[in-house]
Amino acid sequence: MDDKKIVIALAGNPNSGKTTLFNSLTGATAYVGNWPGVTVEKRQGTYRNKKTGETCEVVDLPGIYSLSPYTPEEVISRDFILEEKPDVVINVIDATNLERNLYMTTQILEMDVPVILALNMTDVLEKEGQSIDADELSASLGCPVVSVSALHRRNLDILITAALRAGRTSRRGYTVLENGKYKEIIAKARDIYEHRGVENPLYHAIKALENDEVELARRPEDVKEVRALLNNKEKEDFEADTADERYKYITGNYVKSRHGQKVSAAEKLTPSDKVDRIMTNRFLAIPIFLIALFLMFHLTFAEDFLYLGKMGVPFSTCFEGNPYFEGLFWTENGINSIGVIIANLVNGITGWIWGSIENGLTSIGTPDWAVGLLGSVINDGFFAVIGFLPQILCLFFFFSLLEDSGYMARVAFVFDRIFRRAGLSGRAFIPMLMGYGCGVPAMVNTRTLNTDKERTQTIRVIAFFCCGAKVAAVAAVAGVLAAKVGWNAELIGLSMYLVGIILAVAMVILMHWTTQREKVPPFIMELPAYHKPQWKALGIHMWDKTKDFVKKASTVIILAAVLIWVFSNFTPTWQYIPSLVDEFGEPLADYEGSILKNICQMISPVFFPLGFGNNLSGAGWSLTLASSLGLVAKELVADAFITIAGGADAVESMVLGTGITTGGLLAFLIFNLTTVPCFAAVATAKAELPKGQLKWTILFWLGTSYVVSLMVRLVFDYVWTLAIIIPAIVAIFVCAYLWYRHACKKEELAKLAREAN
Amino acid sequence: MIKTLDTLAVGESGTIVKVHGEGRVRRRLFDMGLTPGAEVYFRKKAPFGDPIEITLRGYELSLRKDEAVNVEIELAEVKKNGR
Numbered sequence: 001m002d003d004k005k006i007v008i009a010l011a012g013n014p015n016s017g018k019t020t021l022f023n024s025l026t027g028a029t030a031y032v033g034n035w036p037g038v039t040v041e042k043r044q045g046t047y048r049n050k051k052t053g054e055t056c057e058v059v060d061l062p063g064i065y066s067l068s069p070y071t072p073e074e075v076i077s078r079d080f081i082l083e084e085k086p087d088v089v090i091n092v093i094d095a096t097n098l099e100r101n102l103y104m105t106t107q108i109l110e111m112d113v114p115v116i117l118a119l120n121m122t123d124v125l126e127k128e129g130q131s132i133d134a135d136e137l138s139a140s141l142g143c144p145v146v147s148v149s150a151l152h153r154r155n156l157d158i159l160i161t162a163a164l165r166a167g168r169t170s171r172r173g174y175t176v177l178e179n180g181k182y183k184e185i186i187a188k189a190r191d192i193y194e195h196r197g198v199e200n201p202l203y204h205a206i207k208a209l210e211n212d213e214v215e216l217a218r219r220p221e222d223v224k225e226v227r228a229l230l231n232n233k234e235k236e237d238f239e240a241d242t243a244d245e246r247y248k249y250i251t252g253n254y255v256k257s258r259h260g261q262k263v264s265a266a267e268k269l270t271p272s273d274k275v276d277r278i279m280t281n282r283f284l285a286i287p288i289f290l291i292a293l294f295l296m297f298h299l300t301f302a303e304d305f306l307y308l309g310k311m312g313v314p315f316s317t318c319f320e321g322n323p324y325f326e327g328l329f330w331t332e333n334g335i336n337s338i339g340v341i342i343a344n345l346v347n348g349i350t351g352w353i354w355g356s357i358e359n360g361l362t363s364i365g366t367p368d369w370a371v372g373l374l375g376s377v378i379n380d381g382f383f384a385v386i387g388f389l390p391q392i393l394c395l396f397f398f399f400s401l402l403e404d405s406g407y408m409a410r411v412a413f414v415f416d417r418i419f420r421r422a423g424l425s426g427r428a429f430i431p432m433l434m435g436y437g438c439g440v441p442a443m444v445n446t447r448t449l450n451t452d453k454e455r456t457q458t459i460r461v462i463a464f465f466c467c468g469a470k471v472a473a474v475a476a477v478a479g480v481l482a483a484k485v486g487w488n489a490e491l492i493g494l495s496m497y498l499v500g501i502i503l504a505v506a507m508v509i510l511m512h513w514t515t516q517r518e519k520v521p522p523f524i525m526e527l528p529a530y531h532k533p534q535w536k537a538l539g540i541h542m543w544d545k546t547k548d549f550v551k552k553a554s555t556v557i558i559l560a561a562v563l564i565w566v567f568s569n570f571t572p573t574w575q576y577i578p579s580l581v582d583e584f585g586e587p588l589a590d591y592e593g594s595i596l597k598n599i600c601q602m603i604s605p606v607f608f609p610l611g612f613g614n615n616l617s618g619a620g621w622s623l624t625l626a627s628s629l630g631l632v633a634k635e636l637v638a639d640a641f642i643t644i645a646g647g648a649d650a651v652e653s654m655v656l657g658t659g660i661t662t663g664g665l666l667a668f669l670i671f672n673l674t675t676v677p678c679f680a681a682v683a684t685a686k687a688e689l690p691k692g693q694l695k696w697t698i699l700f701w702l703g704t705s706y707v708v709s710l711m712v713r714l715v716f717d718y719v720w721t722l723a724i725i726i727p728a729i730v731a732i733f734v735c736a737y738l739w740y741r742h743a744c745k746k747e748e749l750a751k752l753a754r755e756a757n
Numbered sequence: 758m759i760k761t762l763d764t765l766a767v768g769e770s771g772t773i774v775k776v777h778g779e780g781r782v783r784r785r786l787f788d789m790g791l792t793p794g795a796e797v798y799f800r801k802k803a804p805f806g807d808p809i810e811i812t813l814r815g816y817e818l819s820l821r822k823d824e825a826v827n828v829e830i831e832l833a834e835v836k837k838n839g840r
Contacts, residue, residue, distance in 0.1 A: 065788050070781055096815065097814070098815070099814040100814050100815075100816060103790065239783070240776060240787065240792070243787035243792050244792040244794065247792050247795065273800075273817075280804070280810075281804075282804045283804075285803075286804065409819075413803050413808060413819045414803050414805075416803065416807070416808050417803060417806070417808070522782050522785065522821070522823075523808055523820060523821045523824070524789055524818070524820045524821075524824055525819050526789070526816060526817065526819075527818065528817075529817075
C-alpha cells in the first residue's frame with residue numbers, strides 16, 4: 001500500500017449542501033485557508049471512519065454552477081481537479097433541483113477523474129411527494145450515486161466507502177455531447193489533444209471548441225487548431241448548442257429517474273415563495289430591511305435595550321462597587337443588549353486577570369517599568385483588542401444568520417437598482433452596512449462580491465463608515481462643539497453617520513470612473529429557497545473568525561502596543577519618564593517630554609492646513625497624538641484626550657483652551673472618521689484586498705481624509721472659500737466623467753478593431 | 758407571440774426560443790439553464806422595478822433587465838378554463 005493519503009474533492013452548486021456535508025464529514029479537523037493568490041476560502045479536513053479507522057483528506061471546492069471561467073471560484077475548482085488530481089470527486093447534488101445541478105455533472109464527467117454523486121436533500125423531495133431512483137440515475141450517468149442527507153448525517157459512511165472504492169479505479173472522460181451534432185468534431189479535437197499527450201484530452205478539447213478564455217490564455221495554438229474544425233456558423237453556435245444539448249440530455253435521460261407529480265412553476269407556491277411575497281414586497285421590503293438592520297445593531301451595541309430606561313423604567317446598576325463586573329447586565333441607564341453583556345463579561349474577566357498579574361508582580365518586587373511594559377502589551381494591547389471581539393462576533397453572527405437563511409440574496413435583489421448607478425452590484429450594500437458596526441467583519445464579507453475591482457472599492461469605502469469604536473471620538477468632539485457653538489451634540493453624531501455614506505457613494509463613483517473602471521458586473525443570481533439556520537455550521541464559522549482575529553491581535557497589535565509604550569514612556573535621551581520629576585519635585589504628567597510628544601510636535605505642521613496642527617497652543621499637540629493613536633485603534637482618539645486632560649470632564653476646557661476654531665474641530669472629527677482605520681482593519685484589508693492594492697488603498701485613505709477635512713475646515717472658517725471649493729468638486733467629477741467616457745470609447749474602438757481582424 | 762424576457766408581465770410564462778448577447782454574459786445565462794426550450798415563469802419585479810425574478814428548471818433566478826433583454830420568449834397560450 002502506498003502511504004499517500006487519499007484526497008477527496010467535494011464539488012457542487014452553491015446551496016447544494018456541500019458545506020454541510022463537508023462539516024459533517026470532517027467535524028473539528030476542518031481548517032480554513034486561502035487558495036493561492038485569491039481571496040477565496042479553502043476548506044480542508046480529515047474524515048475518519050469510526051468503524052474501520054480509515055482516514056482520508058477532504059477538500060471543499062467553492063460552490064459553483066459551471067466549469068466555465070466566469071468567476072475565480074470556477075477557475076479554482078477546475079484547476080484543482082485537473083492539476084492537483086484528487087483521487088475522487090464527490091459531486092454534491094441538490095435533489096430538489098436536479099436539472100441545474102446535473103449540468104455541472106456533465107462537465108465534470110468529461111474529466112479523467114473518478115466521480116461519485118452524492119444525492120443530497122432527498123428527504124425534502126420526499127416531503128413534496130417525489131423520489132429519485134438512485135440506481136436508475138447511476139446506470140444512465142455511468143457513475144455511482146449515493147442518496148445522503150448531509151444535515152441528518154445519513155449514509156455518509158456508505159458514501160465515503162463508495163468514493164474510496166471509486167478512487168482506486170481510473171476513469172476515462174465521457175461526454176453527453178457524444179450523442180449530438182458535434183460528435184465527430186469533438187472526437188477529432190479530442191484525438192488532437194490525446195496525440196500531444198495532454199491529460200484530460202476530452203475536457204480540454206471541448207473547452208477549446210468553446211473558445212474558453214482560460215484555455216485560450218494557456219494554449220492559444222492548440223485552441224486555434226481545434227477551432228479550425230468548426231465552420232463560421234458553428235463557431236458562433238457551439239456554446240449555445242452544447243449548453244442546450246447538455247440540458248436536453250439531462251431532461252431526456254436523467255430527470256426520468258425522478259418519480260412523482262411535478263407541478264408547474266405557476267401553480268407551485270412553496271413556503272419559501274410565500275415568505276418571499278412579504279420580504280421582497282414592493283412596499284414592505286425596505287421597511288423590513290431597516291427594522292432587521294436596526295435590531296441587529298441594537299442587540300449588539302445598545303446599553304439601553306428596547307429603550308426601557310428612556311421610557312422611565314427605573315434601574316439601579318447591578319454589581320455596584322464590584323471593580324470588574326459593575327453594570328454587567330444593567331446600569332441605571334437601562335438593560336444591556338446581549339452584545340454589551342458578553343463584552344462586559346470578557347472585559348471583566350480580562351481585567352481581573354490583569355489585575356491579579358499586576359498585584360502578583362508588584363508583590364514580588366518587579367520593577368515599575370516592567371509592570372508598565374507588560375501592562376501595555378497584555379492589558380492595553382492584547383486584552384483591549386480581545387474586548388472588541390464579542391461585539392464583532394455578535395454582528396458577524398447576525399449577518400451570517402441572514403446570509404445562510406437566504407435573506408441576503410433578497411437584499412441584493414431589492415437594492416441592486418440603486419447600487420448599479422455607482423457601478424456596484426446590490427451585494428456590495430451588505431458589507432458597507434456592516435461597516436457601521438465594525439470594519440473587520442465588513443471587509444471579510446466582501447468575499448461574496450464577484451469581481452476584484454468591486455471588492456477593492458467596497459473595502460476602501462468601508463473605512464469611511466462610523467463604526468462602533470469611532471462613536472466615542474464623535475461623542476467627545478461633539479461635546480466640545482456643543483459647548484463652543486451650541487450645536488446639538490446628538491445631531492452632530494447623526495450627521496457623522498451620513499457623512500460616511502455620502503462620502504462612500506461619492507468615492508465609489510469617482511473610482512468607478514477612474515482607477516477601478518470596469519463594466520458594471522452582470523447580476524445573474526440564484527435566489528435560494530429560505531431555510532433554517534444550521535447552528536453547528538454557524539458555530540464553526542464563528543470559531544474560525546475568533547481564531548483568525550486572535551491570531552491577528554496577538555501579532556501586529558502587540559507589536560504596536562510595545563512601540564507606543566516605549567515612545568510614550570521614554571524621553572528622546574532614553575530616560576524613563578515615570579522616574580523623572582519636575583523642578584518642584586512632582587512627578588511629570590503623562591506623555592510629558594516623551595518621544596511621542598516630540599514626534600507629535602514635529603508632525604503637527606502637517607495638520608496646520610486642517611486647523612488642528614501647530615496653529616494650536618497649549619495642549620494642541622494632543623490632537624495630533626489622538627489622530628496618530630487612532631491609527632492603532634479608534635477608541636484611543638477619545639482616550640488620548642482623557643489621559644492628557646486628566647479626566648473626561650476636563651476634555652472640553654483643554655481642547656477649547658488650545659484656541660481651536662469650529663472648522664478645525666470639524667476637520668479633526670472628519671479626518672479621524674475617514675482616514676486609515678484601526679490596525680485590525682488594516683490587517684484585514686491586507687488579507688482581503690487583491691495583491692499589491694494595500695499601499696494604494698492606504699494612500700487613498702490618507703488622501704481622501706486629508707482633502708475632505710481640509711475642505712470642511714476652509715468652509716467653516718472662511719465661508720468665501722465655498723466659491724472655490726464647489727467649482728473644484730464639480731470640476732473633479734466632470735473631469736473624471738470625461739476621462740471615463742474617453743476610456744470607454746477607446747476600448748470600444750479597440751474592440752471593433754479586433755473584430756474587424 | 759415572441760417577446761424578450763424583460764418585457765414579460767408578472768405571472769406570464771413561456772418557452773425560451775433564442776439567447777442573444779455575447780461572451781461571458783451569454784455563457785452565464787446558458788450555465789444557469791436559460792437555454793432554448795426551457796420554460797420560464799415571470800414571478801416578480803424588485804421594488805424598484807429591476808432586477809426581475811423568474812422561475813426556471815425548478816429554481817428561482819434573478820437577473821437584470823439589461824441581461825433579460827437577450828432572451829427571446831415564446832409566450833405560453835393563456836389557458837381559458839383553469840388548468
